Amino acid sequence: MAQRMTKLSEEKVFKDPVHRYIHVRDRLIWELIGTSEFQRLRRIKQLGTSYLTFHGAEHSRFGHSLGVYEITRKLINVFEKEPEWDPNDRLLCLCAALLHDIGHGPFSHSFEKVFQTDHEHFTREMILGQTEINAVLRKISDDFPRKVSDVIGKTYENKLVVSMISSQIDADRMDYLLRDAYYTGVSYGNFDLERLWRVMRPREDQVVIKKSGMHAVEDYIMSRYQMYWQIYFHPVTRSAEVILTKILHRAKTLYHNGFKFKYVPTQLMSLFDGQVTVEDYLKLDEALILYYFQVWQEEEDQILKDLCYRFMNRKLFKYIEFTPMDLSLYDELRETFLDAGLDPDYYLVVDSSSDCPYDLYRPGEEEEKLPIYLVMPDSQLRELSRESDVVDSITGKKRTDHKLYYPLDAIMALPSHSKAKKKLRSLLSI
Structure with missing residues (x-):
C-alpha cells in the first residue's frame, strides 16, 4: 500500500501540442513510461501510412498514449468530487490509459491483416508476461497487472473504469481525434475537450454526460464522423496500405516457397511461420519494416x-469507385490483367471501408456498443439520440465505401498496340 501512494519528489511534465502539458506525479507512471516496451511506441506511427497523404502525420503511439493518460487524469480530477467514484481505482485507470496501445505492431492494422496477429493479445502478454512493464506493475500487488489487463480487455468487474478507456466517448477517442487533426493539419477534427471532461460524470457502470454538455457531445461525434472519412479512410492512404499489405504478403509467400533473398528477413521469420513470441514482437518497429522495404528493391523477384x-x-x-455489384467487371479485369502480364493478386485490389459514428446496442451483434447517456436535471438518464436531433439523424447509419486500386503507370507503359492495354483503358475509363 505504501508503494501505491509514492509520489515523485517533483512533478514531471511533457510538453504536448494537444494538451500543452502532460503531468506525471506518480512514481509508478513515471517508471512505466521508462520501460523498453513503452519506449518502443516512439517507433510506431499513430496513423500508419497516413504520412504519405498528410506529411505532418508523423506522430507516434507514444504521444497518443501519454495523451490518453492525461485526459484520464483530468477526468479523475472531476470524478473525485462525486460520491460514485472510488478513489482506489485512480492508479488502475491511469495505468490502463497509459498502456492501452502497447501491443500495437508496425503499421498496426495492415500488419495484423497479413500475419493474423492481434494487438490486444500482445497488450495482455506484455502486461502479464516477463516484461519490464509487468515488473513495475507488480510493485503495487501481484494481481495488479491482471487488473490492468482486464480493464484494457473490457472484462474488469467495474464497468465505469472500463468505459473511461473504452466506450463511444472515451479518453482514447478524445485524444486521437484531436491529436490526428493537429498533425494532419485539418480543423474539422477539433471539439471542445475541456468542456467535455468538465460535464462528464461517473454513474454506476459507465461515464455519463450532464444535459448541459449535449452540444459538446454532438460536436465530438460529428468530429469523429469527419475524421474517419476525411483522414482515416482517405483513398490515397488506403492505396499506400494496399501496397504495404501486398509487400508483406509477397515476402511471406516467397519465404514459404523457398525464395533465396539477398536480404534475408531474419527478424520476420517467426511472423512468416506464425510462431511469433512476445520477445520477437517487441523487436518489431517501423524502422525495421522500412529497412526491408528499402533493401528489397534490389531483390530478383520483380x-x-x-x-x-x-x-x-x-x-x-x-x-475507381467500385461496388460489390461490379463482380463481372472485376472478373473481366482480372483476366485482362493476366493477359497484360500483371498479376491481379498484387495489382488489382478491392478495398472497403466502413464506419458508424454512433450506434445503440443491438441484440445479436458481436460488438456491444454502450450508448451515451445524458443526466437530466431531475437526475434521470436519457439516451443521447432521444434528446439530440443531430445525433438521431446519424444513429445506426453505417456508411461503407468500396474502391478498386490498380497501377495506372504500369498499364500506360504497356505497348500501344497491346489489346490488353486498350481493353484495360476502356474498362477502367482511363
Whole structure:
C-alpha cells in the first residue's frame, strides 16, 4: 500500500501540442513510461501510412498514449468530487490509459491483416508476461497487472473504469481525434475537450454526460464522423496500405516457397511461420519494416521489387469507385490483367471501408456498443439520440465505401498496340 501512494519528489511534465502539458506525479507512471516496451511506441506511427497523404502525420503511439493518460487524469480530477467514484481505482485507470496501445505492431492494422496477429493479445502478454512493464506493475500487488489487463480487455468487474478507456466517448477517442487533426493539419477534427471532461460524470457502470454538455457531445461525434472519412479512410492512404499489405504478403509467400533473398528477413521469420513470441514482437518497429522495404528493391523477384519501390517512393495505385455489384467487371479485369502480364493478386485490389459514428446496442451483434447517456436535471438518464436531433439523424447509419486500386503507370507503359492495354483503358475509363 505504501508503494501505491509514492509520489515523485517533483512533478514531471511533457510538453504536448494537444494538451500543452502532460503531468506525471506518480512514481509508478513515471517508471512505466521508462520501460523498453513503452519506449518502443516512439517507433510506431499513430496513423500508419497516413504520412504519405498528410506529411505532418508523423506522430507516434507514444504521444497518443501519454495523451490518453492525461485526459484520464483530468477526468479523475472531476470524478473525485462525486460520491460514485472510488478513489482506489485512480492508479488502475491511469495505468490502463497509459498502456492501452502497447501491443500495437508496425503499421498496426495492415500488419495484423497479413500475419493474423492481434494487438490486444500482445497488450495482455506484455502486461502479464516477463516484461519490464509487468515488473513495475507488480510493485503495487501481484494481481495488479491482471487488473490492468482486464480493464484494457473490457472484462474488469467495474464497468465505469472500463468505459473511461473504452466506450463511444472515451479518453482514447478524445485524444486521437484531436491529436490526428493537429498533425494532419485539418480543423474539422477539433471539439471542445475541456468542456467535455468538465460535464462528464461517473454513474454506476459507465461515464455519463450532464444535459448541459449535449452540444459538446454532438460536436465530438460529428468530429469523429469527419475524421474517419476525411483522414482515416482517405483513398490515397488506403492505396499506400494496399501496397504495404501486398509487400508483406509477397515476402511471406516467397519465404514459404523457398525464395533465396539477398536480404534475408531474419527478424520476420517467426511472423512468416506464425510462431511469433512476445520477445520477437517487441523487436518489431517501423524502422525495421522500412529497412526491408528499402533493401528489397534490389531483390530478383520483380513483384516484390516493384511494390517496395512504389511504397518507398510514393508511386501509389490509382483507384475507381467500385461496388460489390461490379463482380463481372472485376472478373473481366482480372483476366485482362493476366493477359497484360500483371498479376491481379498484387495489382488489382478491392478495398472497403466502413464506419458508424454512433450506434445503440443491438441484440445479436458481436460488438456491444454502450450508448451515451445524458443526466437530466431531475437526475434521470436519457439516451443521447432521444434528446439530440443531430445525433438521431446519424444513429445506426453505417456508411461503407468500396474502391478498386490498380497501377495506372504500369498499364500506360504497356505497348500501344497491346489489346490488353486498350481493353484495360476502356474498362477502367482511363
